Amino acid sequence: MDEAEIVPYIKQLLSTRFRSKYAIRLYQFCLDHHQNREGASLTRFINLDKLRETLGCASEKSYEKYSEFNRCVLKRAIQTINTETDIHVAVSAYQRNANSITAIRLTISPNDIGKQTGTKKHAKATVNLAEITEEYERDLGEKE
Numbered sequence: 001m002d003e004a005e006i007v008p009y010i011k012q013l014l015s016t017r018f019r020s021k022y023a024i025r026l027y028q029f030c031l032d033h034h035q036n037r038e039g040a041s042l043t044r045f046i047n048l049d050k051l052r053e054t055l056g057c058a059s060e061k062s063y064e065k066y067s068e069f070n071r072c073v074l075k076r077a078i079q080t081i082n083t084e085t086d087i088h089v090a091v092s093a094y095q096r097n098a099n100s101i102t103a104i105r106l107t108i109s110p111n112d113i114g115k116q117t118g119t120k121k122h123a124k125a126t127v128n129l130a131e132i133t134e135e136y137e138r139d140l141g142e143k144e
Contacts, residue, residue: 022073023080025055030081030089030108040109045095047103066101087111 018024029051033043048066052058055073063069078089088111095103 018080018084020076020080022055022057023077023084026074026077026089027081027085027087029054030087030106033106034087034108038110040107042092043106043108045093045103045105048101051104082111085111 018027030043034041048069049058052063052069055077057063057069057073063073074091078091081087081089088109090107091104092107093105094101095105
């Protein structure tokens with residue numbers, strides 16, 4: 001299967017589960033940086049300006065201060081990822097320059113929501129890219 005075929009399909013499915021474009025972009029970023037699928041992994045320190053670019057909010061003046069960026073973008077995106085996907089994300093460290101935060105480090109680990117909450121309904125709501133790929137292949141087979 002060609003990656004170019006499945007990416008739009010995955011994006012469509014993800015957009016129905018995530019409440020913000022920032023959560024989708026942060027989720028994709030985390031998947032790219034999650035090296036140890038079995039356990040937790042740490043990202044390198046991520047420069048906040050680069051993270052703002054990655055998330056698509058670099059041009060928004062209101063998010064220049066870390067406190068606003070953290071409150072309006074980062075915390076909401078992380079909360080969505082932690083409740084709706086198969087990974088758990090947390091800010092684990094900060095780098096400072098004088099009094100301002102310039103970079104953060106994320107911890108990314110597997111998220112077994114179904115076992116944590118004990119509900120099958122919630123476990124089914126999580127995004128699992130392997131399942132999405134299988135679903136896409138099934139849909140593709142039915143159309144042929």
